[in-house]
Amino acid sequence: MLDISDLHVEVDGTEKLHDINLHIGQGETHILMGPNGSGKSTLLKAIMGFGGYTITSGSIVFKGTDITRMPIHERAHLGIGMMFQHPPAISGLKLGKLLTATSHLGSDAIEALAQTVNMERFLARDTNVGFSGGEIKRSEVLQLKVQQPDFLMLDEPESGVDLENMGLMGKEIANLLEKDVHIVNRRKSGLIITHTGYILDYLEADQGHVLIDGRIRCHGNPREILRVVKEKGYGECLRCKQM
């Protein structure tokens, strides 16, 4: 589904990602770990196509189409979606209006989807304005439920979420990734940034990657990586033999 080859990304004239190679197949969910500032969010934003994340060489191919230079919204139309860690608060733009503007759904359908994540009261509020940490995440999940992307990128879905909300979030994210569907028939893929690995309590991931200083240093079983990092820190990944 997603093929990243020899990717180099610059931010403000400094190369932040070096020679990234990543393959995510249909139906697979991958975990991306790494210390703060290692370039995880940069990778997600480069895949989404945000301005300021300049691809100096390499390529991103999605569903067989080279999207390296494609505008953001065309990537979204192709089926890429993203849950933001720090989405902007847009004053005046009601969440309900945003959902109507970005989909073909009627207000009844949107209302029904909002109820599944306890967000129906927020449809009439300005998007993300004054939302708590948990509300922001639920707003993001709701937007993705409306968008129904085939490839879902989640930037730290656990951050700022209390335990009760985490249960709901985990279940909804698993649904978005069609975890209830057998791998053979599953169409949805994901790439999840996590520091804590709590998300793995709610869904199985197929592969893990560790990003350090802008390079992928290690691939492997996500739970194994999580265990090693918890016990020995990211330094151990630098010595990892699985590269």
Added chain:
Amino acid sequence: MSALQTDVGDIERLPEKDRERLALTGLEVGMQNRCGSFFQIDQNVIQTTCGAEGIEMIPIKAALEKYDWVKDYYWNAVPKDKDKYTEYLAKQENPQGLVVIAHEGVKVEMPLQACLFLRDEPVQHVHNLFIAREGSEINIISGCASSWQKEHGAHIGVTEIYVGKGAKVTSTMIHNWNPGISVFPRSATVVEEGGTFLSNYVCMQPVRKVDMYPTARLIGRNAVARFSSIVVATPGSTLDLGSRAILGAEHTSAELITRAITTGGTIISRGHILGEKDETRGHIECKGLILKDGIVHAIPEIEGTLTGTELSHEAAVGKIARHEIEYLMARGLSEEEATATIIRGFLDVKISGLPAVLQEQIDAAIDKAESGF
């Protein structure tokens, strides 16, 4: 001249383009959602009709003749010698304009419309009085427009609004001028005890100049005033706008809200709240968006003269944040769609207490302007 004329033939005979322009200022010829209508072309009043019981709409000359007491309201809130424009108006031997009287306790939600249309004359002058007596409630849409082929001209208007005890006046003014027209509204409002004054102003089409600084004096306890302005300055337009509230009695409050967009023109957004009595509150909020190089100059002033007043202001001027556009693009909107959606939100000042038909009128004006962004 009779006080009541209902000949709308002159309106229906206007060219299609002019009727469209008027419709965008809120004029409904068929009056489906209006309970009264006043229509003045240049200096000629061609329609005055009102179907609401307890509400009178009368051309100003007739009103001054009909009720002796109307003269007490005439040139009272606005002084004759305020500036050269009021002096010009005061010199007119044949004053034109509209007097609305809402009699005691009469509440009408359906709006009255007052339409002022500049077509042939170089200058249109208007003097309006809106008098809401104790416990009454009225909504007035003032639509001001110039003919599509009118290249140059000026509109000078004095509006004096009197909100009686516990009364409520919602005044929505929508402008639709041409690039060569200059406009000088001179308005003032007096709000008595427990009265509420809501003023909404929308100007999103090209104009040479709009120059106004309406003032609300809150003279009775618990009086409330709110001014909301939604304006767009296109290249060549200068909008020098302000609003002022004088908190002249205890427990009064005022809010001045402006959303200003420039696409190349100049907007000066002034505001002044004077807190001169205890237990008073006031807030000024001005948000400006610069879509293309132009000027948005916010000048909020808050002035308190004693410990019991609480005043604040916030002003922000800038462009649309890139990350907001990209956020919506990540949800599938093109850059243009994302920008328009954000602008729409920016302008979406929901005004509590505003009747739905007035909000629809404001929304229609925004929709019309938005297609030009």
